[in-house]
Amino acid sequence: MITGAAQGLGREIAKALAARHANVALVDTDTIQLAETQRLCGRDAGTSRRYVADIADESAVERVFAEIRADFGAIDALVSNAGIVRDGLLVKAKDRTIEKTLSLADFQNVVAVDLQGVFLCGRAAACHMIEAGRAGVILNISSISRAGNVGQTSYSAAKAGVAAMTVVWAKELARHRIRVAALAPGFIETRMVAAIPSKIRERILSGVPLGRFARPDEVADAAVFALKNDYVNGRVLEIDGGLRL
Numbered sequence: 001m002i003t004g005a006a007q008g009l010g011r012e013i014a015k016a017l018a019a020r021h022a023n024v025a026l027v028d029t030d031t032i033q034l035a036e037t038q039r040l041c042g043r044d045a046g047t048s049r050r051y052v053a054d055i056a057d058e059s060a061v062e063r064v065f066a067e068i069r070a071d072f073g074a075i076d077a078l079v080s081n082a083g084i085v086r087d088g089l090l091v092k093a094k095d096r097t098i099e100k101t102l103s104l105a106d107f108q109n110v111v112a113v114d115l116q117g118v119f120l121c122g123r124a125a126a127c128h129m130i131e132a133g134r135a136g137v138i139l140n141i142s143s144i145s146r147a148g149n150v151g152q153t154s155y156s157a158a159k160a161g162v163a164a165m166t167v168v169w170a171k172e173l174a175r176h177r178i179r180v181a182a183l184a185p186g187f188i189e190t191r192m193v194a195a196i197p198s199k200i201r202e203r204i205l206s207g208v209p210l211g212r213f214a215r216p217d218e219v220a221d222a223a224v225f226a227l228k229n230d231y232v233n234g235r236v237l238e239i240d241g242g243l244r245l
Contacts, residue, residue: 001024001025001027001065001068001075001077001078001079001121001125002014002017002024002025002026002027002079002081003027003028003055003078003079003080003081003082003117003121004027004028004081004082004083005024005026005027005028005034005037005050005081006026006028006029006030006033006034006036006037007028007030007033007037007190007191008188008190008191008192008216009081009141009185009188009190009216009219009220010028010037010079010081010082011033011037011040011216012216012217012219012220013079013081013219013220013223013224014026014037014040014041014048015037015040015041015220016217016220016221016223016224017046017224017227018040018041018042018046018048020046020224021046022046023046023047023048023072024041024046024047024048024049025048025049025050025051025068025071025072025075026038026041026048026049026050026051027050027051027052027053027055027064027082028050028052028053028082029052029053029054031050031052034050034052035050037050038050047072049068049071049072051064051067051068055080055082055113055117055118055120055121056112056113056116056117056120058120061117061120061121061124062124065121065124065125065128069128069132074128074132074134075125075128075129075132075136076129076134076135076136076137077136077137077138077139077227078121078122078125078136078137078138078139079139079141079223079227080117080118080121080122080138080139080140080141080162081141082113082114082117083113083114083141083155083158084109084110084113084114085110085152085155085192086106086107086109086110086154086155087151087152087155088100088102088103088106088151088153089102089150089151090102090153102153102154106154107153107154109154110154110155110158111154111157111158114154114155114158114159114162115157115158115161115162118140118162118165119165122138122140122165122169122180125138126138126169126173126176126178129176129178130176130178134177135177135178135179136177136178136179137178137179137180137181137226137227138169138173138178138179138180138181139180139181139182139183139223139226139227140162140163140165140166140180140181140182140183141162141182141183141185142159142160142162142163142166142182142183142184142236143155143156143159143184143185144184144185144186144187144238144240144243144245145159145245146159146160146162146163146184146236147160147244147245148160148245149245159184162182163182163184163236166180166181166182166234166235166236167234170233170234170235171234174233179230179232179233180233180234181226181232181233181234181235181236181237182235182236182237183219183222183223183226183236183237183239184236184237184238184239184240185214185219185239185240186208186213186214186238186239186240186241186243187204187205187208187213187214187240187243188213188214188215188216188219189213189214189215189216190216193213204243207243207244208240208241208242208243209241209242209243210241210242212241213241214239214240214241218239219239222237222239
């Protein structure tokens with residue numbers, strides 16, 4: 001099961017797994033792009049199905065997990081990739097005059113998808129795996145921004161929370177033969193990064209020792225590694241080209 005599978009990194013991970021003959025359950029809210037991801041995955045031998053669900057909604061998560069388990073018989077791995085950004089300074093001020101503040105609505109929207117959604121999906125996946133008596137893997141997508149990045153109060157907080165939950169779950173679920181790990185990508189050539197103003201992109205790029213942003217397929221390769229290697233557990237793998245925020 002891959003959340004946020006309609007585009008970007010989620011699509012690349014889905015394609016990488018399908019190419020290795022995995023059966024993939026594709027979850028997102030964008031029905032049009034989700035269908036395109038399924039078409040791309042359909043070129044390979046694995047079975048792919050698509051499901052529309054808002055992972056920030058508890059009842060929607062419970063429903064989609066039940067549907068996937070009914071269709072595939074079991075859920076062996078979850079990739080919690082879905083995420084949004086609503087960037088903005090905590091307080092924007094000039095000459096001691098407050099011009100704008102980060103809205104509570106934007107903060108809550110990001111936390112709802114990027115942190116609460118990961119919690120809901122992780123909990124549901126663990127329940128299904130334990131009930132089925134099967135070993136499994138939960139792979140969460142954190143970010144280099146978990147260390148704190150200017151203009152990303154909500155995103156940084158959520159991704160730091162994802163990294164922390166990963167460690168907690170790895171300790172709690174190991175006795176059920178469930179591994180939990182996370183990836184912390186740096187900046188990837190996706191639509192989200194393409195929307196960053198050019199001057200800011202140039203400043204970020206200047207701090208990457210490799211001199212470029214990651215390709216989505218490079219991060220997808222790391223996801224495949226984490227899913228396959230049975231001794232990767234409780235760790236956040238950094239895929240950032242050497243960038244330090």
